[in-house]
Amino acid sequence: MSYNIAIDGPAGAGKSTIAKLVAKKKGYIYVDTGAMYRAMALFMLKESVELDRVDLIAEKSQSADISIRYEDGVQCVFLNGQNVNGMIRTEDVSAAASKTSVVPEVRKKLTALQKKLAAEQDVVMDGRDIGTKVLPNADLKIFLTASVEVRAKRRYDELCAKGERCNLEKIQEEIAERDHRDMTRDEAPLVQAEDAILVDSSDMTIEQVADKILSYVK
Numbered sequence: 340m341s342y343n344i345a346i347d348g349p350a351g352a353g354k355s356t357i358a359k360l361v362a363k364k365k366g367y368i369y370v371d372t373g374a375m376y377r378a379m380a381l382f383m384l385k386e387s388v389e390l391d392r393v394d395l396i397a398e399k400s401q402s403a404d405i406s407i408r409y410e411d412g413v414q415c416v417f418l419n420g421q422n423v424n425g426m427i428r429t430e431d432v433s434a435a436a437s438k439t440s441v442v443p444e445v446r447k448k449l450t451a452l453q454k455k456l457a458a459e460q461d462v463v464m465d466g467r468d469i470g471t472k473v474l475p476n477a478d479l480k481i482f483l484t485a486s487v488e489v490r491a492k493r494r495y496d497e498l499c500a501k502g503e504r505c506n507l508e509k510i511q512e513e514i515a516e517r518d519h520r521d522m523t524r525d526e527a528p529l530v531q532a533e534d535a536i537l538v539d540s541s542d543m544t545i546e547q548v549a550d551k552i553l554s555y556v557k
C-alpha cells in the first residue's frame with residue numbers, strides 16, 4: 340500500500356514549497372495537481388476557447404492529453420506530447436486555470452490521473468480538493484493556509500526577485516478574487532476536509548512548517 344499525504348490550501352500558502360520539501364525528506368514523489376490544471380488552461384488559451392463557455396471547455400478538454408513524467412526528480416507536465424513546464428506559470432494561465440478548473444469534465448479527467456499516480460507510489464500531493472475528493476482516504480491530510488496579506492507579499496517578493504514589475508495592492512486583490520472563486524465554485528470547492536490538520540504558515544518559516552507536517556507522518 341502506498342503512503343499518501345494530501346496538502347490543500349489557497350494560492351500562495353506555500354503548498355508547493357512545503358510539499359516538495361516534505362517529499363524530499365521522506366523520499367516520496369511530489370505531485371503538483373495545480374500544474375495539471377494549468378496545462379489544461381494553457382490548452383484552452385492556445386485553442387482560443389472562450390473561458391466562460393463551459394460547454395466548449397468540456398468538449399475541448401477531451402482532446403487534451405495531459406501526463407506527468409519525472410526528470411531528475413522534477414515533475415514535468417506534458418500537454419499533447421510537449422513539456423509545458425516553462426509556459427504555465429504566467430498570470431494569464433493562473434487566471435485561466437481558475438476558470439477552466441470549475442468545469443466538471445476537466446476535474447473528472449485530471450482527478451482520475453491523480454488517483455492513479457497516488458495508488459502506484461508514495462506521494463505528497465498538493466491542490467485544492469486532494470483531501471476531500473481526490474484522496475479521501477489519504478494517510479495524512481493538511482490544510483495549509485496564511486493570511487491574504489502574507490500571501491500577497493510572498494508573491495510580490497517572488498515577482499520582484501525575477502525583475503518583474505508588480506503592484507502589491509493589485510496582487511492582493513487578485514489573490515482575494517481567486518480565493519473567492521476557488522471557495523465558492525460548485526465543483527470540488529476549496530474547503531478543509533473534516534479530518535485535515537489546519538496549519539497557518541503566516542508566521543512560520545518553511546522549515547518550521549515542514550517539520551510540523553513531518554511530525555504527523557506515521
Ligand code: DC
Nearest residue numbers: 372373374376436437440466467468
Ligand atoms: O495551485 P495552483 O495555483 O497552481 O493552481 C492553479 C489553479 O488550478 C487554481 O485556480 C486552482 C486550480 N486547482 C484546482 O482546482 N484543483 C486542484 N487540485 C489544484 C488546482
